[in-house]
Amino acid sequence: SQTIHQWPATLVQPVGSPLSLECTVEGTSNPNLYWYRQAAGRGLQLLFYSVGIGQISSEVPQNLSASRPQDRQFILSSKKLLLSDSGFYLCAWSVYRAGYTFGSGTRLTVV
Amino acid sequence: DQQVKQNSPSLSVQEGRISILNCDYTNSMFDYFLWYKKYPAEGPTFLISISSIKDKNEDGRFTVFLNKSAKHLSLHIVPSQPGDSAVYFCAASGNFGNEKLTFGTGTRLTIIP
Numbered sequence: 214s215q216t217i218h219q220w221p222a223t224l225v226q227p228v229g230s231p232l233s234l235e236c237t238v239e240g241t242s243n244p245n246l247y248w249y250r251q252a253a254g255r256g257l258q259l260l261f262y263s264v265g266i267g268q269i270s271s272e273v274p275q276n277l278s279a280s281r282p283q284d285r286q287f288i289l290s291s292k293k294l295l296l297s298d299s300g301f302y303l304c305a306w307s308v309y310r311a312g313y314t315f316g317s318g319t320r321l322t323v324v
Numbered sequence: 325d326q327q328v329k330q331n332s333p334s335l336s337v338q339e340g341r342i343s344i345l346n347c348d349y350t351n352s353m354f355d356y357f358l359w360y361k362k363y364p365a366e367g368p369t370f371l372i373s374i375s376s377i378k379d380k381n382e383d384g385r386f387t388v389f390l391n392k393s394a395k396h397l398s399l400h401i402v403p404s405q406p407g408d409s410a411v412y413f414c415a416a417s418g419n420f421g422n423e424k425l426t427f428g429t430g431t432r433l434t435i436i437p
Contacts, residue, residue, distance in 0.1 A: 219367075245423050256330075256429035257368070257413060303367050307423050312358050313415075315367030 215240035219304045219316030226323055232277075232291040234319050236304030239285065244306040246287040247313065248279055252300040263287060299323045327351045328416050330428035338436050343401040345431050347414030350395065354416040358425065359388060359399045362411045371412075372399070401433075409435045 216239045226232060238244055248260040259272045261279035269279050276295050280288045287304060299322050305313040329348045337343045345359075355376040360368035374381040374388045374397065381388050387400045401408055414428040 247424075249427075257427040259424060259426070262424055301365075305367075307425075312370045312373060313360075313368075313425055315360075315369070318365065318367050320365065 215306075215314065217304060217306055217314055217316045219319060221319060222317065223320045224322070226294050226321065228296055228323055229293045232289070232294050232298070232321070234289040234302055234304075234321075236287045236289075236316055237285055238287075238306045241285070241306065241308060243284060244308055246281060247305040247307070248287065248289050249303040249305065249315075250300045251303065257303070261289070294323045296323050326429070327354075328414055328426050328428040330412075330414055330431050332431050333429070334432040334434070336434045336436055337404050339406060340403045343399075343404045343408065343433055343435070345399040345401075345412050345414075345433065347397050347399075347428055348395060349397075349416050351416070351418065351426075352395070353418040354426075356417045357388070357390060357397050358415045358417075359386075360413045360415060360427075362413060362430070368413055404433075404435045406435050406437055409433060 219236045246263045249257045250260055251257050261271055263269050263281045266281055266284055277291050302319045304316040307313045327350050358373040359371040361371050362368040372383050372386045372388050374390050379390050385401055390397045411430045411432050413430045415425040417425050
């Protein structure tokens with residue numbers, strides 16, 4: 214069965230510190246992978262998506278970057294966090310027209 | 325530019341009654357629509373979907389209606405149960421080749437016992 218792992222569950226980081234969130238998928242090959250963010254009082258905003266290894270598309274200009282070093286691994290990074298980077302980050306995967314399966318999310322608080 | 329809109333940020337419904345959540349979209353290229361349910365501090369979970377070739381899809385207590393001419397869809401939950409209290413997101417995608425889902429801003433549904 215397909216599963217998605219996302220960690221850590223919660224993270225408190227100071228402004229200006231780096232960030233690395235990791236997401237891995239099991240039980241499927243060549244999935245589309247996504248990073249979403251839910252900011253306080255807002256909906257789900259697509260940050261990055263990837264259709265294959267090394268292929269990253271950015272949806273919004275921001276302080277974050279993403280990488281896909283392996284087929285089932287998706288990493289969200291930042292060199293220097295801003296207060297506005299606080300939010301609930303979600304990783305998801307999909308195969309054609311089967312909808313998304315989301316990870317359990319990471320609550321990031323930048324202080 | 326919010327292509328998928330959920331104009332009601334919150335909704336309260338008495339237990340046992342019908343809950344109706346609404347969603348509007350602007351992009352006529354969208355042809356596949358989904359509803360997700362989200363509890364606090366968890367990832368959204370898939371609830372029900374509908375393709376643009378249909379106008380209704382039913383799964384147990386959940387029914388989604390699609391009105392393509394109005395670019396409107398709705399989720400009906402009947403009867404509503406306390407466990408249905410959550411945030412519901414409407415999402416849409418088109419055959420753009422990348423499977424991106426565009427989400428609405430969500431509606432917080434509270435079922436009153």
